[in-house]
Each structure stands twice: as structure tokens, then as C-alpha cells.
Amino acid sequence: xxxxxxxxxxxxxxxxxxxxxxxxxxxxxxxxxxxxxxxxxxxxxxxxxxxxxxxxxxxxxxxxxxxxxxxxxxxxxxxxxxxxxxxxxxxxxxxxxxxxxxxxxxxxxxxxxxxxxxxxxxxxxxxxxxxxxxxxxxxxxxxxxxxxxxxxxxxxxxxxxxxxxxxxxxxxxxxxxxxxxxxxxxxxxxxxxxxxxxxxxxxxxxxxxxxxxxxxxxxxxxxxxxxxxxxxxxxxxxxxxxxxxxxxxxxxxxxxxxxxxxxxxxxxxxxxxxxxxxxxxxxxxxxxxxxxxxxxxxxxxxxxxxxxxxxxxxxxxxxxxxxxxxxxxxxxxxxxxxxxxxxxxxxxxxxxxxxxxxxxxxxxxxxxxxxxxxxxxxxxxxxxxxxxxxxxxxxxxxxxxxxxxxxxxxxxxxxxxxxxxxxxxxxxxxxxxxxxxxxxxxxxxxxxxxxxxxxxxxx
Amino acid sequence: xxxxxxxxxxxxxxxxxxxxxxxxxxxxxxxxxxxxxxxxxxxxxxxxxxxxxxxxxxxxxxxxxxxxxxxxxxxxxxxxxxxxxxxxxxxxxxxxxxxxxxxxxxxxxxxxxxxxxxxxxxxxxxxxxxxxxxxxxxxxxxxxxxxxxxxxxxxxxxxxxxxxxxxxxxxxxxxxxxxxxxxxxxxxxxxxxxxxxxxxxxxxxxxxxxxxxxxxxxxxxxxxxxxxxxxxxxxxxxxxxxxxxxxxxxxxxxxxxxxxxxxxxxxxxxxxxxxxxxxxxxxxxxxxxxxxxxxxxxxxxxxxxxxxxxxxxxxxxxxxxxxxxxxxxxxxxxxxxxxxxxxxxxxxxxxxxxxxxxxxxxxxxxxxxxxxxxxxxxxxxxxxxxxxxxxxxxxxxxxxxxxxxxxxxxxxxxxxxxxxxxxxxxxxxxxxxxxxxxxxxxxxxxxxxxxxxxxxxxx
Numbered sequence: 001x002x003x004x005x006x007x008x009x010x011x012x013x014x015x016x017x018x019x020x021x022x023x024x025x026x027x028x029x030x031x032x033x034x035x036x037x038x039x040x041x042x043x044x045x046x047x048x049x050x051x052x053x054x055x056x057x058x059x060x061x062x063x064x065x066x067x068x069x070x071x072x073x074x075x076x077x078x079x080x081x082x083x084x085x086x087x088x089x090x091x092x093x094x095x096x097x098x099x100x101x102x103x104x105x106x107x108x109x110x111x112x113x114x115x116x117x118x119x120x121x122x123x124x125x126x127x128x129x130x131x132x133x134x135x136x137x138x139x140x141x142x143x144x145x146x147x148x149x150x151x152x153x154x155x156x157x158x159x160x161x162x163x164x165x166x167x168x169x170x171x172x173x174x175x176x177x178x179x180x181x182x183x184x185x186x187x188x189x190x191x192x193x194x195x196x197x198x199x200x201x202x203x204x205x206x207x208x209x210x211x212x213x214x215x216x217x218x219x220x221x222x223x224x225x226x227x228x229x230x231x232x233x234x235x236x237x238x239x240x241x242x243x244x245x246x247x248x249x250x251x252x253x254x255x256x257x258x259x260x261x262x263x264x265x266x267x268x269x270x271x272x273x274x275x276x277x278x279x280x281x282x283x284x285x286x287x288x289x290x291x292x293x294x295x296x297x298x299x300x301x302x303x304x305x306x307x308x309x310x311x312x313x314x315x316x317x318x319x320x321x322x323x324x325x326x327x328x329x330x331x332x333x334x335x336x337x338x339x340x341x342x343x344x345x346x347x348x349x350x351x352x353x354x355x356x357x358x359x360x361x362x363x364x365x366x367x368x369x370x371x372x373x374x375x376x377x378x379x380x381x382x383x384x385x386x387x388x389x390x391x392x393x394x395x396x397x398x399x400x401x402x403x404x405x406x407x408x409x410x411x412x413x414x415x416x417x418x419x420x421x422x423x424x425x426x427x428x429x430x431x432x433x434x435x436x437x438x439x440x441x442x443x444x445x446x447x448x449x450x451x452x453x454x455x456x457x458x459x
Numbered sequence: 460x461x462x463x464x465x466x467x468x469x470x471x472x473x474x475x476x477x478x479x480x481x482x483x484x485x486x487x488x489x490x491x492x493x494x495x496x497x498x499x500x501x502x503x504x505x506x507x508x509x510x511x512x513x514x515x516x517x518x519x520x521x522x523x524x525x526x527x528x529x530x531x532x533x534x535x536x537x538x539x540x541x542x543x544x545x546x547x548x549x550x551x552x553x554x555x556x557x558x559x560x561x562x563x564x565x566x567x568x569x570x571x572x573x574x575x576x577x578x579x580x581x582x583x584x585x586x587x588x589x590x591x592x593x594x595x596x597x598x599x600x601x602x603x604x605x606x607x608x609x610x611x612x613x614x615x616x617x618x619x620x621x622x623x624x625x626x627x628x629x630x631x632x633x634x635x636x637x638x639x640x641x642x643x644x645x646x647x648x649x650x651x652x653x654x655x656x657x658x659x660x661x662x663x664x665x666x667x668x669x670x671x672x673x674x675x676x677x678x679x680x681x682x683x684x685x686x687x688x689x690x691x692x693x694x695x696x697x698x699x700x701x702x703x704x705x706x707x708x709x710x711x712x713x714x715x716x717x718x719x720x721x722x723x724x725x726x727x728x729x730x731x732x733x734x735x736x737x738x739x740x741x742x743x744x745x746x747x748x749x750x751x752x753x754x755x756x757x758x759x760x761x762x763x764x765x766x767x768x769x770x771x772x773x774x775x776x777x778x779x780x781x782x783x784x785x786x787x788x789x790x791x792x793x794x795x796x797x798x799x800x801x802x803x804x805x806x807x808x809x810x811x812x813x814x815x816x817x818x819x820x821x822x823x824x825x826x827x828x829x830x831x832x833x834x835x836x837x838x839x840x841x842x843x844x845x846x847x848x849x850x851x852x853x854x855x856x857x858x859x860x861x862x863x864x865x866x867x868x869x870x871x872x873x874x875x876x877x878x879x880x881x882x883x884x885x886x887x888x889x890x891x892x893x894x895x896x897x898x899x900x901x902x903x904x905x906x907x908x909x910x911x912x913x914x915x916x917x918x
Binding site for chain 2: 299300301331333334337344373426
């Protein structure tokens with residue numbers, strides 16, 4: 001019976017496991033996961049910390065028992081610590097009992113994810129909370145539920161940090177959001193990020209940019225204050241809202257190539273550079289089809305899709321066939337809700353285009369999320385870029401109140417398929433007063449870009 | 460000075476007027492409009508009738524004085540009644556003073572719109588309200604504001620009828636919605652329309668299908684009851700929520716060809732079959748690029764785009780150049796909000812595919828509008844079709860609570876560009892818990908269609 005070993009039991013790993021077991025019931029599918037949960041919604045952790053989701057179990061899409069009933073073996077609290085790609089064997093250790101053993105494989109899938117690496121400043125080890133896994137989310141919530149937390153400091157003003165800061169304010173805790181960079185959300189251009197910063201401040205978050213934490217102090221095992229290069233803040237909790245770094249210890253031991261982005265190099269079939277070793281999810285590099293380069297993008301949506309592709313190809317290979325499925329790459333789509341604002345982006349930022357040496361034109365404007373005569377029409381700021389002279393849509397950013405988020409998927413499709421602003425402006429997109437103006441905001445952007453690029457306006 | 464005469468001062472006509480005047484300031488642009496308003500949002504009329512919009516002026520995007528200040532002449536309350544395409548002359552009549560005169564032109568644009576034609580049953584002329592123009596909307600609102608209306612009958616369960624019925628319920632009026640067909644909203648398949656019917660009933664609308672009004676009765680000039688083939692209803696107001704029929708009296712006099720859809724035949728440049736006569740908006744036929752046939756689609760979004768195309772080409776022709784802009788056609792995208800439900804559709808219905816002899820596969824399923832663990836995840840019903848064996852996306856319908864409407868624009872783009880379900884399922888679409896699941900609903904549909912069509916699952 002061929003054996004598939006998967007390291008990592010979240011989105012990418014379990015998508016692959018499920019697909020392989022369904023396609024090839026006679027493959028022995030074994031998963032090792034160092035945490036206590038399988039297949040959980042990492043993006044839901046801020047809602048759990050805020051108390052809007054009651055139990056960690058609500059964030060678990062599928063529990064180990066469900067996988068067991070499908071015939072998939074899952075070893076929780078088990079860490080893969082060594083690998084022999086020649087002998088096709090992985091050394092694992094039980095985190096609770098310390099027992100070591102070997103897990104053989106015919107094919108190995110690394111779905112090891114990513115994790116933040118906080119800088120080693122005084123007090124970090126004792127008092128710094130990371131909220132990347134559900135175990136860590138539980139630990140933070142327990143802390144907030146038991147220690148009288150009046151003030152907290154969140155470090156890192158990206159998605160996770162902003163969402164956690166908002167969660168804290170919703171719980172009635174004074175939240176200071178620190179970032180060493182001069183803007184929140186580096187996934188937006190600075191002019192768009194400024195709107196988000198304003199939304200955070202209006203919601204009651206104490207935003208401090210260009211500021212760096214240097215020490216966390218505490219007494220009796222409880223944090224009391226945070227020291228930065230600009231001052232000192234009282235805080236009964238410190239949360240690191242940092243982006244993750246791919247977990248590559250095992251991949252390095254296997255000799256897999258790591259790309260300049262810091263993610264594992266994989267081909268479109270999700271094969272690493274080592275025979276019999278595949279990878280998917282937050283630990284790999286993906287092709288950015290707009291920029292034409294490789295990025296390490298850590299998002300559940302890619303992890304699920306890549307896990308499915310890996311699963312499809314693994315099922316083929318484990319049945320003696322050729323892999324034929326391919327991951328088509330990413331365009332950099334991301335959305336989030338911060339306070340009462342929706343934030344969406346896809347494609348290149350201006351800085352990306354400059355860095356890649358891409359000639360572009362850009363427009364920025366504001367409009368209504370609904371018809372102007374409706375109650376609360378909603379304000380939306382839009383920024384959109386197209387290539388010069390082609391008119392190809394290169395990227396869009398939208399932030400505002402009202403319906404913004406899923407509208408970015410239209411621009412994402414345009415970026416993915418190489419649609420030009422001439423085509424885009426005339427597509428048959430929807431209109432009704434509760435949902436927008438008669439010219440869709442992205443088509444207004446396309447029209448403005450057509451004019452600015454001096455293109456033949458229409459087809 | 461070359462002279463452009465435009466008949467009809469709403470979306471299509473004024474889009475063209477504005478474009479031509481900006482591009483060619485020395486063209487004499489003259490508009491005749493039989494109503495009292497220019498450029499108003501017809502789709503906003505139900506909100507005005509409901510009292511959610513206070514004044515008709517709020518629905519007017521641009522008033523005649525604003526056009527005058529741009530150098531565009533607008534004659535309101537003036538009807539074009541005759542045309543001589545050889546002599547390039549239109550006969551008009553002032554509706555207030557009854558004066559007749561001739562308006563010469565070098566190029567003529569017919570933007571005459573559409574209007575419902577209620578069946579000639581007893582009482583219709585005295586008591587039947589139509590709400591297609593802003594003047595008519597004002598008349599209905601005046602009626603509702605002055606006559607003690609406790610009960611009303613709305614005839615026609617399409618967009619307009621449903622929106623008006625909802626408006627009435629919001630005003631505290633008992634609304635009966637009649638339709639002679641066995642379903643509401645014939646722009647949806649019956650199984651999807653059934654969800655909308657349920658939403659109407661839950662909101663308090665008295666929905667009666669398969670029922671036909673035969674008479675409206677009244678006393679002292681006020682409607683008192685409505686007779687149908689199944690019963691009699693007390694009603695102090697009767698509103699015809701009917702679709703429009705293109706206004707083609709002038710076009711017929713000019714000798715323009717009318718297509719089987721009942722709309723004017725135009726080429727992609729918006730030229731009718733008569734030299735010097737152009738047309739745009741609700742009165743024309745558009746190419747449905749999915750079905751490969753021509754339809755008369757009456758929507759402000761097309762009227763604006765076609766008006767712009769016509770304006771662009773008219774500016775070229777009036778400057779001695781060749782027209783070069785083209786309208787790319789439609790795919791049948793439409794959205795609306797009915798009660799607390801969002802309704803969206805694009806592309807073909809099953810009945811369209813059957814009628815056109817297109818081989819297809821279809822999937823129907825339900826999902827959440829947001830992540831399942833969020834408060835009020837929102838229910839969404841999805842139906843999606845793809846061509847067999849190509850996998851080309853042919854259409855999608857989504858109805859539900861929560862964020863549905865603008866998501867259809869993604870499927871509309873797929874339909875427009877001929878995207879296949881294999882491509883669609885792997886596009887980089889957005890994900891965050893407040894806005895959907897990790898697999899976008901349309902991508903879930905694409906995945907299901909890939910499986911059902913037995914297609915090579917991935918690229």
C-alpha cells in the first residue's frame with residue numbers, strides 16, 4: 001500500500017490529504033501536526049480573541065476524528081524533526097511524551113506553514129504573545145479573560161495586528177498599535193494606507209508609526225509596560241501582530257531549494273527540487289503573474305488551492321500516473337475589514353511597478369459605494385493602475401465604508417487574465433442603487449486610465 | 460456649425476450630448492425631451508415612492524441648467540413627432556403651449572427609451588399608475604401622500620413591481636403583488652425565483668401568481684378595488700410594475716429597421732439602418748455575447764455606455780472622421796435588492812440555453828455569504844452553468860441575504876471573456892471571514908462544474 005506522509009495538518013495539508021484519500025482509497029495517508037488542531041481558520045483567530053467567536057472548535061473546519069472516519073491518520077502534537085529523502089523516512093517526536101519514531105513515505109508533502117519570528121528583545125520570551133496558531137490564540141484569550149487587561153500594545157500594523165487591535169478595543173481595552181514603518185498596512189500604497197490609519201484612529205486605536213519596541217517589562221510573570229524608542233506605555237498584554245516566516249527546518253534538512261522570497265521553490269505541480277518531496281501553502285513561493293516574479297504569499301485561499309493541486313498530482317503519482325494539475329499563480333488579491341472599513345487590493349502597488357521597472361499610469365479618485373441619493377451612500381477611495389502603453393490592468397486598491405471587499409475580485413480577474421482598461425470599461429457589470437453607481441467604480445477607474453493613457457478610447 | 464439633434468434627455472441621450480460637446484465644442488448640440496427632467500436615475504424611483512428619497516431633484520444627476528452652462532440646449536416638455544431623414548429635419552411640438560416647429564440636424568440620435576404599455580382593461584386609463592418616468596413617480600407619490608391608501612395592488616412581479624411592492628409595505632400599506640406567470644422574476648430560473656418569492660412573503664408582501672387583473676373599479680375618481688380572474692381586492696392604488704416596450708414611433712417614421720426583439724437594429728457603432736440616424740439606450744437591440752443573439756435589454760448601465768459610444772462616434776463623424784468606437788454587447792447582468800435579499804444574475808438561464816440549443820451542465824447549491832463561524836453568516840443560493848464540453852461559463856444566479864450583488868460581476872466578466880470553469884476555479888479571488896469562505900462561492904460552483912463535466916480538473 002503506497003504511503004503519503006504529510007507534515008502539517010492545516011489548510012494545504014488537509015486539502016491534499018482529503019483529495020488523495022478520496023481519489024485513491026488504498027493509499028495510506030498519514031499526517032503529523034505539531035499543534036492541537038487540524039484544518040482551522042487562522043483568519044478567524046482575531047474574532048475568537050475578541051470574544052465574538054466563543055470556542056476554538058468553531059474555527060475548526062474538520063476535526064481529527066472526521067479525518068479518521070475517512071481513513072486518514074492524523075498524529076497531533078507530533079513534530080517532524082528529521083528527514084532522509086534517500087531512504088524516504090521522516091523522524092518525528094511526540095511533543096507530550098517525547099517519544100521518537102520514524103515515519104516512512106513514498107511521497108512526502110511539506111505543508112509546514114509559516115510563523116512569526118519576534119525579535120529577541122528583553123522580555124519578549126516571557127511576555128510577548130504571538131497569535132499565529134489556534135493554540136496561541138487560546139493562550140492570548142485566556143490571558144485577556146483572566147488578567148485584568150486595561151491596556152495592551154500590539155506590534156505590527158499589518159492585517160493581523162490591525163485586526164487584533166480592533167478586537168481589543170471591542171473588548172474595552174485601550175490598544176496601542178506600534179509599527180516601525182511610517183505607514184500601516186504595507187500591502188497598500190502609502191496614500192491608501194493613510195485612509196486605513198484614519199479609520200483605526202477614529203475607532204479608538206492609538207496608532208504609533210515610525211516607532212520601535214525595545215523592551216517588555218513585567219513583574220510576577222505579568223507584563224506591566226512596553227518601552228519603545230520614543231516612550232513607555234503601560235500594558236498588561238503585548239501581542240506581536242507580525243507576518244510569518246516560512247517554517248523550513250525540515251525542508252532544509254531534505255535539501256530543498258529555497259527561493260529569494262524565503263519560500264520553498266516549487267514547480268506549478270507543487271514539486272520541490274527534491275525527488276518525492278512536494279510542498280504547498282504558506283511555506284512555498286508562488287508565481288505573481290502580474291509582476292512576473294515569485295513571492296511568498298501566506299493566505300488560506302492559496303493554501304487550499306495549492307493543497308488541492310498537490311493532492312491531485314500526488315493521487316496521480318501514487319497511482320503510477322503523471323501529474324497534470326498546475327497552480328496558475330497569484331495576483332496579490334487580499335481583503336480585510338478593519339473597524340468599519342473594508343480594504344481590498346489586487347495586483348501591483350506603485351512601488352512594485354517601480355521596482356519591477358514596469359511602465360504604468362495610475363489614477364486615484366473617490367466615489368460612493370451606493371447611489372449618491374441613498375441613505376449612507378458610503379465613501380470609497382479607489383486607486384488603479386494600468387500598463388503603458390498596453391492598457392493592461394496591473395492593480396487596484398479600494399478602501400472605504402460600504403461594499404468594497406468582494407468587488408476587488410473583478411479587478412483580480414482582470415489582472416489574472418491580462419484584460420485591458422479599454423475592454424474593462426465596457427464589460428456588462430451590474431448596477432442597482434443599493435450597490436453602486438451606474439458606472440461601476442472599477443469601470444470609472446478604467447475609463448480614467450483610458451483617457452490618461454491617451455488610448456483609443458474604445459474597442 | 461454642424462448640428463446634432465438628440466431625442467430623449469435621459470441616460471443615453473445626455474451621455475452622448477456631453478461627450479460630443481466636450482470633444483467638439485463647435486457642434487450645436489440640441490436635445491428634446493418630452494418629460495420634465497433630464498438625466499435622472501429611473502432605478503431610484505421606488506426609493507422616492509417609498510419616501511426614502513425626499514425630492515425628485517435628488518434623483519437628477521444633472522439638471523438642464525447644468526447642460527446649458529456646458530453649451531448644450533435642452534428643450535423639456537417637447538415631443539418629437541415627425542422626422543424627415545432625407546431632409547434631415549425633425550418636427551417637434553411643445554407639450555405645454557402646443558406649438559409646432561422643425562428642428563434641423565446633421566446627425567440625429569434617438570434615445571427615446573421605453574415605456575410600459577398596460578393592457579386596455581376597464582379602469583386602467585383612470586386608475587392605473589405607471590412608474591416608468593420621474594413624472595409618473597411624482598404622480599404616484601402624490602397619490603400615496605394624499606389619498607389614505609391602506610391597500611394597493613401592484614401588477615407585474617419583475618424588478619420594478621417587486622421594488623414598488625416593498626416600498627409600499629415600508630410605508631405601512633398592504634401590498635398585493637399580482638403576476639400572470641407562475642413565478643416572480645422571470646429573469647431568474649423558477650427554482651431561484653422561488654427563494655425571492657419566499658423573501659417577499661416573509662417581508663409581508665401578498666404574492667399572487669398565475670393570476671390576471673381584469674378590471675379596476677373606482678368611485679369619485681379614486682380606485683376602490685381590483686378584479687382578477689380569481690377574486691377581488693380592495694385597493695386605493697394600482698401600480699403597473701411592467702417592463703417597458705421601446706418607444707419607436709419616431710424611428711418607425713424614419714424607416715429604421717426594428718429587430719425581432721422589438722428594439723431598433725443598430726451596428727456596434729450605434730448606427731441605425733437609416734443614414735444619419737443613430738440610436739442608444741432602452742430603445743435598441745444589443746448583442747448578447749453569450750447567447751449569440753440580439754436582445755432588447757433596458758438598463759441604465761447599458762444606456763450610459765451606449766450613449767458614450769454613440770457620442771464618441773458622433774463626435775468623430777461631425778468632425779469629418781470615421782466612427783471607431785464599438786459597443787461590445789451584453790451578457791445579461793442584473794442585480795436588485797428585494798426586502799432583505801440581494802438578487803443577482805448574469806449570462807444565460809437554463810431556459811435560454813435550452814432555447815438556444817446550447818449544451819450545458821448546471822449546478823445548484825447553497826453556502827454562506829460570510830465565514831460560517833461569524834454572527835449571521837448569511838445564506839446564499841447559487842446556480843451556475845457551463846457549456847458542455849468546453850467548460851465555458853455560461854451564466855450564474857445568486858440570491859440570498861448578505862453580500863451577493865456585486866459578486867456577480869466576477870461571473871459577468873467570466874461570461875464576457877469566455878473564461879472556462881477550469882480557469883475560474885483557480886483565479887486569485889479574495890478571502891476574509893467577514894466577506895466569504897476560503898473558497899469563493901463562484902469558485903465552488905466552478906469546481907462542481909469541472910467535476911460534473913468530467914473535465915480534466917485543473918489546467
